[in-house]
Amino acid sequence: MRLRIFTEPQQGASYETLLAVAKATEDLGFDAFFRSDHYLKMGDVSGLPGPSDAWITLAGLARETSRIRLGTLVTAATFRYPGPLAxxxxxxxxxxxxxVDFGIGTGWFGEEHTAYGIPFPSLGERFERLEEQLQIITGLWRTPEGETFDFEGRHYTLKDSPALPKPARPDGPPVLVGGVGAKRTPRLAAQYADEYNVPFHKVDDTAAAFGRVRAASEAQDRTRPMVYSAAQVVCCGRDEAEIKRRADAIGRDVDELRENGLCGTPAEIVEKLGRFAEIGTECVYLQVLDLNDLNHLELLAFEVLNKL
Incomplete structure (x- = not known):
């Protein structure tokens, strides 16, 4: 099982803080550094120094790291036109x-759209736009050099696009689609994604969501492999006092975290990761909310990652 570090910078983080976490992620042996793509804080936090753009951040980290993968969990299709995003x-x-791994979703946080003047259509239209963006972005990346790309949809039209620049891989970065919707999400994941992610759900619910995507993949006669992953908030400590201190720092209750996330001693977390592995989870995104606590990452690396 691969472990990735997942951050929420809209809650309050400078680029320097994110760089420190990314470098620790690389130095400690984790597989990847991911960040959310949000423009407004959530909950009772200051959010200072304010939001940062996901892809500008990842561009900087691309030049300041050398091994770890980098990506979004997930970019909102409402934030950008598909051509410029590609x-x-x-x-x-x-x-x-x-x-790069490219995570994309419908967008869901209405308040951030209102705060920054971004249109926020109905859920049905957001799914339509997401599907068109998946078609356009992957189509642009996979168009051979010297050829052009055309697309005519309900929401976006492209004509004679040179489909440049090209990503490093001929077919583009791996595409990640997540969520637990019963119908539209499994179909989109099966059709377009290289990885399907279930965020912040219990093991049984995650298994059920994986099953829906497997069924959709079979219905579409999909032949290429799918990576199945999960995201979980993490709060690890050597003893109950350290666990409580870290839970208090992120404003969460220890019992609630034990129930709904990865919380406890390293042995407890390894055991729960084992349950995720039993249902076919190949990769887990550890949502680290206190970005100033690099000792937390060290503990996770030495006592969890090294035990898997």
Whole structure:
């Protein structure tokens, strides 16, 4: 099982803080550094120094790291037009030497759209736009050099696009689609994604969601492999006092975290990761909420990652 570090910078983080976490992620042996793509804080936090753009951040980290993969969990299709987004992601992929994973979703946080003047259509339209963006972005990346790309959909139209620049890989970065919707999400994942992610659900619910995507893949006669992954908030300590201290620092209750996330001693977390592995989870995104606690990452690396 691969472990990836997943951050929520909208809650309050400078680029320097994210760089420190990314470098620790690389030095300690984790597989990847991911960040959310949000423009507004959530909950009772200051959010200072304010939001940062996901792909600008990842462009910087692409030049300041050398091994770890980099990506979003997940970019909102409402935030950017698909053509410019394809250009940005391809450029970051080139800057990193092909280390980008591209996570994309419908967008869900209405308040951040209102705060920054971004249209927020109905859920049905957001799914329509997401599917068109998946078609366009992957189509642009996979168009051979010297040829052009055309697309005519309900929401986006492209004509004679040179489909440049190209990402490092000929077929583009791996595409990640997540969520637990019963119908539309499994179909989109099966059709377009290289990885399907279930965020912040219990083991049984995650297994059920995996099953829906497997069924959708079979219905579409999909032949290429799918990576199945999960995201879980993590709070690890050597003893109960350290666990409570870390839970208090992120404003969470220990019992609730034990029930709904990866919380406890390293042995407890390894045991729960084993239950995720039993249902076919190949990769887990550890949502680290206190980005100033690099000792937390060290403990996870030495006592959890090294035990898997």
């Amino acid at each position: 250009i940005s992601v391809a450029q970051v992929d080139q800057m990193s030497g092909g280390r």
